[in-house]
Amino acid sequence: MGTSYIATDPLDYILAGNRAYQQRTTKRDPNAFALLAQGQAPEILWIGCADSRIPETTVCHCKPGEIFVHRNIANTVHADDLNAASVVEYAVTHLRVNQVVVCGHTKCGGANAALGDADLGQTLNMWLHPVRELRRKHKFELEGLPDDDARAAKIAELNVQQSIEVLKQHPAVKRAANERGLTLHGLIYDIGAGELKILSESGSKKMNGLWTPP
Amino acid sequence: MTGKEEPKEVRKYLQQSHDRIFENNKKWAEEMQKKNPAFFKDLSAGQSPEYLWIGCSDSRIPAEAITGLDPGEMFIHRNIANLVCNVDLNVMAVVNYAVRHLKVKHIVVCGHYGCGGVKAAMTPKDMGLLNPWLRNIRDVYRLHQAELDKITDEAKKYDRLVELNVYEQCRNIIKTAAVQQCWAENEYPVVHGWVFGFADGLLKDLKFDHEGQLKEIQKIYDLTKDA
Structure with missing residues (x-):
């Protein structure tokens, strides 16, 4: 990983990658791009971390056109963030996705940073403030864990649950949950294993792995 | 269904x-x-990615897949119509983390022809919650109204607005303190504007002139002093 392009210009490297992708895709299905050009009808909105190690379409072995995506620092959904709210509005109201996934992950730099007191600069301090608040609220639970990796994993989970709570209040999500059974899902991606896990939330209604907001 | x-x-x-x-x-x-x-x-x-990618949420453009990159190689932000808004803490946190902490070498803003967000912004319609976000694209239109109004073919006008939107977002990125200060010190990151076309599956380089634009921008937005 990440070594093959040292000899070449990094931009040429990805443009060459794009040409290879285009040729491979066209060879498999000559109409692939013509079909994609007609429009998108993804079933899933994925809200994940900007972290380079979790390319959603790749780790889910999906094809272009299947997952609508928002990725930001530490997969955080703030109630007052118009960026994420606009993505949710577009995906739910206009594209009519039926499932919204919030995916956190182990070894998250954002979660780690939120566990410490380092000054990350005003922009990041402000963005991560809600995650640091989680750390304060769950202080005893976090202190009881064996090491920093476990604490980072726990805060990643709490952060996913909090983002889901915020999403449940989004007007488009509320409406779609009532009218056509849109569901919300919390996931954790284990970077060291390459595996997705469903977060089981205690006290929530859980049916066959699906969690329907009340 | x-x-x-x-x-x-x-x-x-x-x-x-x-x-x-x-x-x-x-x-x-x-x-x-x-x-x-x-x-x-x-x-x-x-992770030590070389690239930051700011692209559209559109499901058809998974950044890593279309550039042939492996996990770990590209830091990603995706939103409606690949916008970089000046007061958006979400994207600013991403740019800040990528530039100051991960020290990415390239920042790519990638738009795409047939963008639903750009299309919506060209439509005279109340889009509810989406209005403020899409207003940024209407602003791009206003900045380039002289050029766009001259294009009579609707499809061509739409394509051009997609490109101009990418240009403006590239400019917004180089207005940030993180990018200006890191560039002054290290001569990176370099900002690039690209457009992905479904017709052929290829990326088109809009040849955004990073250095020239930076100089131009810094006449007004210079944030390198007293850093």
């Missing part, structure tokens, strides 16, 4: 489309392990 199914059928369908992701993920993880047994162990040691 046609929308006429019984509730039980809908549940079953949702369960299936949900489970498919997990089955696929397992398959993918196994394949990667087989190719390189240390793959996931190496990844858990940390």
